Amino acid sequence: MAIVGRMMSYSGKTKKRLLIIDKTFCLENTLPPSFPLLHCCSRPECRGISHKRSLNLSRKNGTVVSQSSTYQVALPVRRAIDGNKGQTYEECSHTALGQSIAWFQVDLGGEYSLKSVTIYYRNETNWPPYRFRQFYLDVSNGSAGSTITLTSQRKRCYKDNITAPATPPAVIDIPCKETARYVIVETTYDAPEDNILKETGPVLEICEIEVYGCSVGRYGESCSPCQGCSTCDIISGACPCSDTCVNAACNPSNGYCTEGCITEYWGNTCKSQCSQHCIGNMCEQGNGTCTNDCAEFRYGYTCEHQCSPQCSPRTCDRVTGACSDCNAGYHGLFCNITCSPYCKSGTCDAHNGHCIGGCKANWTGNLCDKCGVYFFGPNCSNACSVYCKGNLCNNVTGSCTDGCEIGYYKDKCKWTCNPGCKNGCNKNSGSCDNGCIDGKYGNECYDVCSVGCISNCERMTGNCMCKRGWQGEKCRECSPTFYGPSCEEECSPHCYNGTCYVNNGSCIDGCTRDYTGDKCTQGLYETSPEDHGTAIGAGVGTSIFVVIVVVVGVVTLRLRRKRNDSSKAQKDERKESKITYEKERTNANRQDHSLPGKDHSLPDSHVHLGKRPENLETQEIGLYEIMDSGNEDSKTYENDANAKSVTPVTNTSNDASEENGNVYLVINESQLNSSHYDELHVQN
Structure with a gap:
């Protein structure tokens, strides 16, 4: 493995020997852990080159960056996580001048196992990273911007101690094996070079920041799960020994305590604490079961449960929590069930809940939790319909369980069958399944047979045989020769064609010869009965007046002849x-x-x-x-x-x-x- 080194100049005066790794080496190899601080590819021609390491948490979804202030809108904080590792002014974030403190923060959104942090600082010709002197890198679970987060709550991974005129490296990789949510770069250093420029106060010019690590419980380049412990070394995966192990002795491969746990702790790594409800805080190191008994009103293996307040007395079984007896009005194994409010006495048996003294009105059952046979509803206040057979109904819905009495239908038997139905009607539809009583017809027997029917009519149509004087399929019309409300009156035999009007018997086509009147019952030459009586009386005196009649007849005949002659013309x-x-x-x-x-x-x-x-x-x-x-x-x-x-x-x-x-x-x-x-x- 070839490592190429050369001299580099900072601030033009002081030279410091740094190791510069070959570009090809950076692409193909992981940085050796034997070098605590290696600066790779700080030269402009090496920008954008990354070496193999754990996940860059700065670029994951959910990561948020912020800074104490911003110098210009054109230099926002997001420049530091855009993936561009350029180190010129316009490629970096920039805090404002004239501040008493400057900080830059990466919020990972939750705790992570951290490995290292790499910072790319502004570095240009005639503008070395002099403002980067004496910065420090902290990690914490509290935000840098929070007023309640103290510096003492942070863990410091690095503090720069370089003084002017020297400058720190523009690219720095800082090991930071901690578990935290926030990564904070902070400084209070006021560079003397800014005084010459009449600019004061600490300033940060971070061009890119990379935070490497894994989710808690994982380690290594591929973030593999820890083996045998919940957390482990981020690089090797070794489980750490807990300080609750006796003599801090443990197996380094998994962190299991080899000599047991100190008092009040249990588990393989002795990180679990015995329940505070164990008497003396003593518990089994293997499973945490309380060694002694539980504190008052507690039960369970670790005394984690509380006895029911309705236990009488206020004690219960150590393991199951069962009460020996219950307060009045409660029952059940844990006395957590109230007696039925419909118990007449308000009390019940503590073991089975049976009401003592029976039930209140309209309720029944051992627990008084059901309506009586003749009642229904949520409060059993509704009586079953009197038309339910036997007055029996469902105690929830009120539906008649055994059907309806004759003459009623529907589920609660509140609908009345048509009185024309024979032997009641269909329970659901109300139709007359058993037919109609005499004189009625139709599906529900609402229609009435005609009075003109000789006997009962046909069930569905109403058709029937007609009485004398009636006609039609249903016998609802008078025959042409009959009239009257009951078609019982015959038309006059002297009506022409024998027909008459049904309402009053008047002849439709008039009268036959020699008859007249509305009903053609009066003869044209018929003598009234009164005239017959008069004629009989007159006959008695005929012999008396015969002479007078003869004389009058002769005189009348002469007068008529005279009148006829005068009108003939x-x-x-x-x-x-x-x-x-x-x-x-x-x-x-x-x-x-x-x-x-x-x-x-x-x-x-x-x-x-x-x-x-x-x-x-x-x-x-x-x-x-x-x-x-x-x-x-x-x-x-x-x-x-x-x-x-x-x-x-x-x-x-x-x-x-x-x-x-x-x-x-x-x-x-x-x-x-x-x-x-x-x-x-x-x-x-």
């Missing part, structure tokens, strides 16, 4: 322009084509409108002839300019006259000329 004139109107067959329900409230049908007859006499004045009357006719199929009429729609008189007894078997109605002139009637109707 007028009658012939009217017949020349008569128009034959066929009577429209109507009934009581077609009142929209006739005058309100009147029956204007005149079966099997024709109306003849005679020509208005020329001698009638505006208010005088005209005569209109009604004649029998057997021609029911006639649909024609003769057109006449004088034909008008007319309104019948309201009193035919006063305004109608009979001549030669013909009946005449008296019509006003204003009625004759009226144009707002569409048809001619004549009142019987």
Whole structure:
């Protein structure tokens, strides 16, 4: 192994012999530990060259660097861990001038086993590292910026003692085998060269800092796990002897104490302390079990547990912690379970928790932790539905366990089946699974069979056999020849086509010949019963008045003949322009084509409108002839300019006259000329 040495000049006056390792050697070899301080590649041509060693913790994720102050924004602290090992002004971090102290800190984020620290300080032509004199390197678990961290809490790995005009090396590798979180470079040195420049105060100009080491419990170049101890030498992996080993004697390969532990300690390395609850702080060195008994109210192998405060008395088994008895209201092995709040007496057996004196109302069970058979809910305050079979329900949900009484359904049997269901309904859906009672139909038997059904109707459709007078699949309509709310009344046999309206029995197509009225029950020439009675009475006196009747008849006949002769000429004139109107067959329900409230049908007859006499004045009357006719199929009429729609008189007894078997109605002139009637109707 060739090590090349030469003389180097510092500050131009003092020369110091330093070992400079060949560039190739730095690339291929690890620095030999026999050299406490070797400076490799300090020359500009060697920058960026690194030698093999442990992990550089400065560049890991989570590492944070800081400094006491910053000279310029362009020279931030992060320059010291950017991986650039250049040592010119612009490649370095720089604390401010005029301060009483300057420090630079690497925070690793947690404790690490450290091996060494390498610092690259500013070094340029005519600017040697004179400000680097008398710096010191500390490690600590407290931050340099914390006001509560004392210098005495630090461990010092290095202190530079060089005085002016000499300068320390610009690249320095410092061994530091410690376990710590913070690495601190600090100085209070005020360089005399700065006084010449009229600049005062300590200054740090760190260009790059590398902290080498491993996680705690690892060692070596590849950070392998320590063998046989939790911590070991960072380089060799040897376990350190604990000062709690008797005579500080241990196996160097694993750190196990060879002569045992001092009092109050146990374990292979004697680093574990006996429990403070062991009487006399004495314990087995192999497992830490208390040698003597435990302190009061304690139990466990190392007396680490506390007896339950509900033990009575306040003692328990040394190993298990079991209580011999419990305070009132508690039970269980450790008296840590409260008696049920529903125990009637508030107390229970200390071993099994059974309530003493039974349970409060609505609760049951040995522990009084369940609802009674007829109650449910979190407080057992809800009663099962009275419609649950046997009043039994789930003591949590209230669902009926054995189903519902007939007539109710759903899980709590609170829904009522339709009363039309036969023998109740489906427990879940409410449908009538057993069919419907007589007179009901449908899935849930809500629908009612028609009163027109002879007997019960079909379950799903409601169809049935109909009674007399009813029709349709469900027998909900009257037959055409029946009417009334119950379709029990038959239409008049004198209704034309035999049909009538279901609401009142009025004939739909009018009456047959010789009958009239809404229901066609009145004959045109029928004599009333009162007239028959009168006729019988009159017959008794016929013999008395026979002479008078004969005389009156003769006189009446003569007068009628005289009147007929005088009107014959007028009658012939009217017949020349008569128009034959066929009577429209109507009934009581077609009142929209006739005058309100009147029956204007005149079966099997024709109306003849005679020509208005020329001698009638505006208010005088005209005569209109009604004649029998057997021609029911006639649909024609003769057109006449004088034909008008007319309104019948309201009193035919006063305004109608009979001549030669013909009946005449008296019509006003204003009625004759009226144009707002569409048809001619004549009142019987």
